[in-house]
Amino acid sequence: MPLVFGDCVFHRERRELMCRGNVVTAGPKLLGLLELLLDARPRALTKDEIHKALWNGTFVSDATLTSLVAELRAAVGDDARAPRLVRTIHGYGYAFCGEVTDTAPASSPGSPPHHPCRVIVGDREIALAHGQHVLGRSTGVTVFVDGAGVSRHHAQITVDAQGATLEDLGSKNGTVLNGSPIAGPTPLTDGAVIVLGATALKFRFLATTGSTETVSM
Numbered sequence: 001m002p003l004v005f006g007d008c009v010f011h012r013e014r015r016e017l018m019c020r021g022n023v024v025t026a027g028p029k030l031l032g033l034l035e036l037l038l039d040a041r042p043r044a045l046t047k048d049e050i051h052k053a054l055w056n057g058t059f060v061s062d063a064t065l066t067s068l069v070a071e072l073r074a075a076v077g078d079d080a081r082a083p084r085l086v087r088t089i090h091g092y093g094y095a096f097c098g099e100v101t102d103t104a105p106a107s108s109p110g111s112p113p114h115h116p117c118r119v120i121v122g123d124r125e126i127a128l129a130h131g132q133h134v135l136g137r138s139t140g141v142t143v144f145v146d147g148a149g150v151s152r153h154h155a156q157i158t159v160d161a162q163g164a165t166l167e168d169l170g171s172k173n174g175t176v177l178n179g180s181p182i183a184g185p186t187p188l189t190d191g192a193v194i195v196l197g198a199t200a201l202k203f204r205f206l207a208t209t210g211s212t213e214t215v216s217m
Contacts, residue, residue, distance in 0.1 A: 003102060005101070007020045019077060021126075021127040026075055029068055033050065034076075042096070044089050044094065077140055077142060083097060117204065119133075119194075120201060129159065133159070135157065136169075143157075147197050148197050150171075151173070153169045165185045167182065167186065177192060
């Protein structure tokens with residue numbers, strides 16, 4: 001049975017990690033570290049415990065583990081400065097601090113979880129679950145936009161039971177919605193066009209799951 005946390009699903013038997021409906025390219029060590037932390041939660045694992053489990057009989061430096069933890073955080077959309085999933089216990093080790101649920105897929109095995117909203121950036125379609133999603137150029141944001149005039153943390157979409165809103169996060173060039181700059185949290189409607197710098201994004205509400213729709217920007 002898959003483990004669901006944040007915007008991710010970990011299929012233990014298939015050795016597969018999915019985030020925001022997409023399969024994450026992850027090596028065996030990254031998946032092994034994720035599995036160790038999930039199985040130990042809420043207990044923190046020492047660095048020595050992790051070293052023995054992942055590199056038993058092989059010497060590796062603490063920098064190797066630090067780099068692997070950074071890769072894991074990037075894969076699941078976590079931030080070391082404000083961790084929601086993987087917490088660092090300085091001088092000790094690491095712990096999984098996010099909420100985890102054991103849930104079966106709603107449809108056929110292997111189907112990604114349904115999320116009510118999508119953001120379309122070029123040929124990418126990014127699912128948005130309930131919660132807050134940052135758009136910008138920084139590593140680990142939900143919607144990565146590497147375009148001219150886009151700030152590291154440019155804007156934020158908040159999805160809840162009432163709908164979705166867009167707000168600017170103090171970006172240098174502002175956020176434009178349907179041709180007009182926004183000054184505060186602004187409701188989003190299906191088909192809305194969001195412009196960050198010189199990059200246009202399409203926002204969609206989806207009533208049902210299905211294949212990716214080709215949308216004209």
